Amino acid sequence: MPTVVTTIEALREQLAAARALGQRVGFVPTMGALHAGHASLVEAARRENDCVVASIFVNPTQFGPSEDFSRYPRTLEADLALCEAAGATLVWTPTVDVMYPPGDQTIVEVEQLARLLEGRHRPTHFRGVTTVVMKLLLAVIPDVAYFGQKDFQQQLLIRTMVRDLFLPVRIETCATVREVDGLALSSRNRYLSGVERESARSLSQALFFVRDRIAAGERQLEPLVNEVLARLWATPLVTPDYFTIVSANTLEPVTAPGPDMVALVAARVGSTRLIDNCLLVPPENSPTARS
Amino acid sequence: MPTVVTTIEALREQLAAARALGQRVGFVPTMGALHAGHASLVEAARRENDCVVASIFVNPTQFGPSEDFSRYPRTLEADLALCEAAGATLVWTPTVDVMYPPGDQTIVEVEQLARLLEGRHRPTHFRGVTTVVMKLLLAVIPDVAYFGQKDFQQQLLIRTMVRDLFLPVRIETCATVREVDGLALSSRNRYLSGVERESARSLSQALFFVRDRIAAGERQLEPLVNEVLARLWATPLVTPDYFTIVSANTLEPVTAPGPDMVALVAARVGSTRLIDNCLLVPPENSPTARS
Numbered sequence: 001m002p003t004v005v006t007t008i009e010a011l012r013e014q015l016a017a018a019r020a021l022g023q024r025v026g027f028v029p030t031m032g033a034l035h036a037g038h039a040s041l042v043e044a045a046r047r048e049n050d051c052v053v054a055s056i057f058v059n060p061t062q063f064g065p066s067e068d069f070s071r072y073p074r075t076l077e078a079d080l081a082l083c084e085a086a087g088a089t090l091v092w093t094p095t096v097d098v099m100y101p102p103g104d105q106t107i108v109e110v111e112q113l114a115r116l117l118e119g120r121h122r123p124t125h126f127r128g129v130t131t132v133v134m135k136l137l138l139a140v141i142p143d144v145a146y147f148g149q150k151d152f153q154q155q156l157l158i159r160t161m162v163r164d165l166f167l168p169v170r171i172e173t174c175a176t177v178r179e180v181d182g183l184a185l186s187s188r189n190r191y192l193s194g195v196e197r198e199s200a201r202s203l204s205q206a207l208f209f210v211r212d213r214i215a216a217g218e219r220q221l222e223p224l225v226n227e228v229l230a231r232l233w234a235t236p237l238v239t240p241d242y243f244t245i246v247s248a249n250t251l252e253p254v255t256a257p258g259p260d261m262v263a264l265v266a267a268r269v270g271s272t273r274l275i276d277n278c279l280l281v282p283p284e285n286s287p288t289a290r291s
Numbered sequence: 292m293p294t295v296v297t298t299i300e301a302l303r304e305q306l307a308a309a310r311a312l313g314q315r316v317g318f319v320p321t322m323g324a325l326h327a328g329h330a331s332l333v334e335a336a337r338r339e340n341d342c343v344v345a346s347i348f349v350n351p352t353q354f355g356p357s358e359d360f361s362r363y364p365r366t367l368e369a370d371l372a373l374c375e376a377a378g379a380t381l382v383w384t385p386t387v388d389v390m391y392p393p394g395d396q397t398i399v400e401v402e403q404l405a406r407l408l409e410g411r412h413r414p415t416h417f418r419g420v421t422t423v424v425m426k427l428l429l430a431v432i433p434d435v436a437y438f439g440q441k442d443f444q445q446q447l448l449i450r451t452m453v454r455d456l457f458l459p460v461r462i463e464t465c466a467t468v469r470e471v472d473g474l475a476l477s478s479r480n481r482y483l484s485g486v487e488r489e490s491a492r493s494l495s496q497a498l499f500f501v502r503d504r505i506a507a508g509e510r511q512l513e514p515l516v517n518e519v520l521a522r523l524w525a526t527p528l529v530t531p532d533y534f535t536i537v538s539a540n541t542l543e544p545v546t547a548p549g550p551d552m553v554a555l556v557a558a559r560v561g562s563t564r565l566i567d568n569c570l571l572v573p574p575e576n577s578p579t580a581r582s
Contacts, residue, residue, distance in 0.1 A: 008457060105403045106421075106455035111396045130397075139457040164397035166299060166429040 001080060002054075002088045008139050011092050015051070015140065018089075023050035027142035027169075028088070029133060032056040033073040033187035037177040039086040041146040044174050046087030053140055054083045055092040057099060062128030073187055092140075099135060108134045110157045110164070116251045117264060118153050118275070121241050129154055130161050137162070137169055145169055150176040150184050152262060152277040153251065176276070182208065184276045195237065196270040202235040203265050206243060207278035210263050214280045219257050221245050232267060241266040241273070248279065257282035292371060293345075293379045299430050302383050306342070306431065309380075314341035318433035318460075319379070320424060323347040324364035324478035328468040330377040332437040335465050337378030344431055345374045346383040348390060353419030364478055383431075390426060399425045401448045401455070407542045408555060409444050409566070412532050420445055421452050428453070428460055436460055441467040441475050443553060443568040444542065467567070473499065475567045486528065487561040493526040494556050497534060498569035501554050505571045510548055512536050523558060532557040532564070539570065548573035 005011045018025060026045030030038050038054075045052045056079055063069035076093070083091050107127055113119075114126035137145060147155040155173045162171055177185045182204035183197075192200055206228040213224055225243055232240040246253055248262040261280040266273065296302045309316060317336030321329050329345075336343040347370055354360035367384070374382050398418055404410075405417035428436060438446040446464045453462055468476045473495035474488075483491055497519040504515055516534055523531040537544050539553040552571040557564065 012459075103451075104455050106399065106401050106452045108456070109398050109400070111398060113396065135455075135457050138459070141459070160394075161397045164395050164426075165399070166426050168303075168429070168432070 001084050002091045004080065004091045004093060006093055006095060007098060008094070011053075011090075011139060014090050015053070018051035021050075025049055025051045025053060025140065025142040025144075027137070027140045027145045028052070028054045029136045029145065029147075030054060030056055030079075031058045031072065031187065032079045033075050033190075034079045034082045035177075035185045035187065035189075037148050037150060037185040039082055040177050041148060041174050042083060042086035042088050044172065045144070045146050048144060049142075051090065052088045053090045053092060053142065054088040055094070055136055055140075057092075057094050057132070057136070059099070059128060059132040060096060061100070061132060062125050064122055064124060067122075068188075068191075073190060099132065107131045108161060108165075110160050113153070113157050113160055113251060116153070117242065117244070117246075118266065121266065126154070126157055130157055133158055134161065134165075134167075137167060142169055144172055146172045146174055148176060149173050150186065150276065152248075152264060152275075156248075156251065178204065184274075186274060188272055188274065191272040192269060196272065199235050199237040200269045200274060202232055202238055203267055203269075203274060203276045204278075206232055206265060207263050207276055210245070211278050211280055214257055214261075214282050215286065217283050219282075221255060221257065232265075237270050239268040241268070243267075245280065257284075259285045292375050293382045295371065295382045295384060297384055297386060298389060299385070302344075302381075302430060305381050306344070309342035312341075316340055316342045316344060316431065316433040316435075318428070318431045318436045319343070319345045320427045320436065320438075321345060321347055321370075322349045322363065322478065323370045324366050324481070325370045325373045326468075326476045326478065326480075328439050328441060328476040330373055331468050332439060332465050333374060333377035333379050335463065336435070336437050339435060340433075342381065343379045344381045344383060344433065345379040346385070346427055346431075348383075348385050348423070348427070350390070350419060350423040351387060352391070352422060353416050355413055355415060358413075359479075359482075364481060390423065398422045399452060399456075401451050404444070404448050404451055404542060407444070408533065408535070408537075409557065412557065417445070417448055421448055424449055425452065425456075425458075428458060433460055435463055437463045437465055439467060440464050441477065441567065443539075443555060443566075447539075447542065469495065475565075477565060479563055479565065482563040483560060487563065490526050490528045491560045491565060493523055493529055494558055494560075494565060494567045495569075497523055497556060498554050498567055501536070502569050502571055505548055505552075505573050506577065508574050510573075512546060512548065523556075528561050530559040532559070536571065548575075550576045 026049030028041045028045050058072050108130045109127050159171045181201050183200050229243050232238050243265045245263050248260040264277045266275045317340030319332045319336050349363050399421045400418050450462045472492050474491050520534050523529050534556045536554050539551040553568055555568045557566045
C-alpha cells in the first residue's frame with residue numbers, strides 16, 4: 001500500500017526524503033470517490049515521475065450551500081486500493097482542520113474566467129477550487145500536477161492561476177475517460193438511477209454530434225447548438241444548464257469555426273448535475289488538412 | 292555592483308546557479324526609493340543568507356485611483372548603489388508587463404485583516420499588496436523574506452497569507468528605522484516640506500508617549516488614546532486618520548492592557564499620508580516583570 005499521511009509536516013518529511021534521492025515528484029489532487037479517470041491521472045504521473053503523490057480531500061469551500069458536500073461519496077478504502085494499483089507512492093488525506101485551521105482567511109481567485117459558465121451557476125465554486133488547489137500545490141510543490149479534461153473550465157482556471165502567480169509547477173491535462181456508451185466518468189455518476197443513467201448518455205452524444213458535424217465542415221454554429229439543445233431538452237429527466245461552443249483559451253463564445261474551440265455542456269439529470277466537454281477541430285484545422 | 296535582472300527567466304537562472312552551490316537565499320521585496328530602512332532589511336538578509344535578492348517594483352495595483360502611483364519616487368541608480376552597499380547580490384527590476392502580462396487575472400486576498408485600519412482608508416490597497424507579494428515570493432521562493440515593521444498591517448497580512456497558503460518561506464519582520472527625532476523612515480517623507488517635516492514628528496511622539504505611559508502602568512486606554520488624538524488634531528498641518536491600540540495578532544481593538552498590543556497611527560501631514568506604529572508592553576508583561 002502507498003504511505004498515507006495526514007499532516008503537512010508528515011507530507012513534507014516524505015517529500016524531502018524523495019527529493020533527497022533526486023526523485024521527480026508528480027501530484028494528483030482529488031476529492032476521493034476515485035474511478036478510472038483518476039486512475040489514468042495517477043498512471044500518467046507514474047510514467048513521468050519517481051514519486052507520485054495523490055491527495056484525497058473533499059473541499060467544503062467549493063460546494064454551494066444547496067450542493068452535495070455532506071452526501072458527496074467518501075470511499076477511502078477503495079480509493080487507497082485504486083491509488084496503489086495505479087502506482088501512487090504517497091497518499092495525502094488532510095482533514096478540514098489541516099487545510100483550514102482556525103484563523104484561515106486567504107483566498108485565491110481567477111477573476112474573469114471564474115465568472116463564466118460554471119461560475120454563473122455556482123457563484124462561489126471556483127474561488128473554493130483555486131484556493132484549495134493553491135494550498136495543495138504549495139504543500140507539495142510537485143514538478144508536475146495532473147488534472148482531468150472532464151472539468152475543462154477548472155483545469156483552465158488552474159493553468160491561469162499557476163501562470164499568473166509564477167508557481168513553478170507544470171500542469172498536465174489528461175483526456176476524459178468514458179464509459180463504453182460515451183458517458184464521462186464522474187464521482188457523481190453513482191447518484192444516477194438506472195433510467196437517469198440511460199438519459200445521461202445524451203450529454204456526450206450531443207458533444208460528439210457537434211464534434212462530428214464540425215469535423216465534416218459545418219460552419220453554422222448557432223443552428224447546430226440550437227439543435228442539440230432541443231434534443232437535450234427533449235430527453236427524459238434532462239434539464240440543460242448550458243450547451244455552448246467557446247474558445248478553449250478564453251471561454252468566450254465563438255461564432256464561426258476556428259482552432260482551439262471546445263463544446264461545453266452542463267445539465268441536471270434527475271437531481272444530479274453533470275458536466276462534459278469535447279474539443280472541436282474544423283476540417284481546415286485538422287492534422288490532415290494542415291499537413 | 293549586484294547583478295541586475297528584469298525577466299523571471301533571468302532571475303530564475305541566477306537563482307538556480309546559487310541553489311546549485313547550496314546557497315541559502317534571502318529576499319527583500321521593495322518599491323525602490325530606498326532608504327536606511329530598506330538597507331537594514333538587506334543587511335539582515337546578508338547576515339543570514341549567502342544569496343541576497345532585492346526586488347524593485349512600484350506596484351500599480353496597490354495604489355488607489357487618487358493616490359501617488361505616477362509621482363511615487365523612482366531613484367534606480369541610487370537604489371542600486373544602496374543595494375550594493377548593503378550586500379545584495381542580485382537585484383530584480385521587473386517591468387509592469389513582467390508582473391502583469393496580458394490576460395493576468397489572478398488575485399490573492401487576506402479577507403478579514405485586509406478590511407481593517409488601512410483597508411478602511413485604502414479599500415483595494417491590500418489586495419494589490421498580497422497579490423504582488425505572492426507573485427514576487429513565488430518567482431524567487433527564498434528561504435527567508437524580510438519586511439519592515441513600519442508597515443505593521445502589511446507584514447501581518449503577508450505572514451497570514453504565507454501561513455494560510457502553506458508557502459514554505461519564513462517571514463522576518465525587522466524593526467522600524469527612524470530619524471534622530473523619531474520620524475519613521477519612509478519613501479514618502481521626501482514629499483514633506485520643511486514645516487510639514489516638523490509636524491510629522493508628532494506621529495512617533497504620540498506613539499512613544501503612549502508606549503511610555505503604558506510601560507509606566509497606565510491601564511485606562513481610551514482616555515490615553517483620546518489625549519494623543521487631541522494632540523495630533525492640534526498639530527499644525529496634521530489630519531489624523533486613526534490612532535488606535537489593537538491586538539498585534541488580530542488587529543482587533545483592545546480595551547485593557549495585555550501582551551501583544553500595538554499602537555497604530557495614520558495621518559495626513561499636508562497632503563502626504565504617513566503611517567507608523569509601536570509595540571506596547573505593560574509592566575506586568577515586561578521582561579523585568581516576567582523574570
